[in-house]
Amino acid sequence: MSAPKILDLGSLKQACKSCSLHDLCLPLGVGDEELQMLERIINRRRPLQRKDHLYRPGDRLHSIYAVRSGTVKTYTLTDDGQEQITGFHLPGELLGLDAISDGVHPCAARALETTSICEIPFDRLEELSVRIPGLQHQLFRIMSREIQTDEQFMMLLGKKASDARLAAFLLSLSTRLGMRGFSRTEFNLTMSRNDIANYLGLAVETVSRLFTRFQSAGLIEVNRKLITIFDLEGLQVVAGAQPVEELRNCPGQCEGDQPQGN
Amino acid sequence: MSAPKILDLGSLKQACKSCSLHDLCLPLGVGDEELQMLERIINRRRPLQRKDHLYRPGDRLHSIYAVRSGTVKTYTLTDDGQEQITGFHLPGELLGLDAISDGVHPCAARALETTSICEIPFDRLEELSVRIPGLQHQLFRIMSREIQTDEQFMMLLGKKASDARLAAFLLSLSTRLGMRGFSRTEFNLTMSRNDIANYLGLAVETVSRLFTRFQSAGLIEVNRKLITIFDLEGLQVVAGAQPVEELRNCPGQCEGDQPQGN
């Protein structure tokens, strides 16, 4: 469509290669030219410092954001002012999709460490995705993915015991970091124990005890914030385990065709 | 664009008026003509009977669905075959959005009673939403809304006690039914106690006990499947309550600027 009159697009493009915007473009025939159109609407922002807010509940939606480096947590406040963390966002992940429906951010977003962010004005993104069907498709996919992982998480909170929750959390971090080229087996927890507990619906004390338990079991090593995973498969077993050990009173076969939960 | 050569579009259109597709069109300047284009790609299906599956996990995504009448539950199976219900879908609500990302349904969808459904072929919906920017916007909004309510639900599962969960559940049904013109204070539970418990991450027995407790407290009347809400505000109080009564050891003011959860 429009001729490229780019300055430092090279570097921007490279940055986007390791970002969810990359997923957003390449897989589905979004060509080079379209990619440049997308990159042209993206703004960099000066890095957030630890505890800086990216947005607060009630802020109007101007943009959605992609984490370039660092970590951001999103959280709501309950009726009585308690914090409920709704997610941790690692490099390459998007934030703010929950604000589209009302045009207002229902959550707060806050940096857990020094964090750099790409800002994507949402109205321009919408315009662009009308012109680039592949982009529209990718946006649908990304939002759908989030719905899907939220559903997974509900299962975690509804059905799994504390150890399974923490194991799943560590595995999730491991996988997501691994996808972006970081180590899957050694990483820093950028969030506090309190944040982890809050996110997983547990008490801080429980999280702390679980870390020591996992360590004694030889699954991981915990060194302050540094986690080293020794036994990924072992963690997966723990993460999959139900609160009640499966197959208890099922001598022959578990009855019937209608598994009922809990 | 295309001239209207409609047969029974009148009735279809009326049906869509009380449907999420209505929300999907009207609010944002999707004109009459565009609405007809949308309606032309929508298929009715013969009604589902109780326990019929609309789709199963692993089925390819062909369409997303809107409930016209009846109720549908969606659920996944855990690693060990347990059912985890991810949602109940009432008239006017959409299903299947979680399948877009992989092109495969991660959940099963099953009718809880005789249910009629509109089917919207997703590829055609995508095409159309390229041509009708307002439609694209509405789709983004609907998916965003789902992400937002999922986040709310996480808070429910992570932070709220059993009574708050059930109260919130009843209020949710009440509101959603009310929006579609049904009574907010008297309705049938189309799902079993088991389903409710499963969805809320509780044991059946707990749900049963809570119903009787709510009834003794004069909040509701329970008659088999029929719920009558006497005290909506009372339920809201219960739903808002934290597991620990708020303001316990806070004589003067609750300390500080950084509310930490749990």
Next chain:
DNA sequence: CGCTTATTTGACGTAGCTCAAGAATTGTGG
């Protein structure tokens, strides 16, 4: 009208929360 399945109710056990206190870290000002 038996048989299966759903719901209720009671008795009891336990996972995980609360409370409390100490240890380790981090931040701060001199």
Next chain:
DNA sequence: CCACAATTCTTGAGCTACGTCAAATAAGCG
């Protein structure tokens, strides 16, 4: 660089909300 305060993390000791188990009703259903 060091004291000191503030925060975060860990560990121990109870307590309780809710799950499990068991059994009795009550409904659906062929």
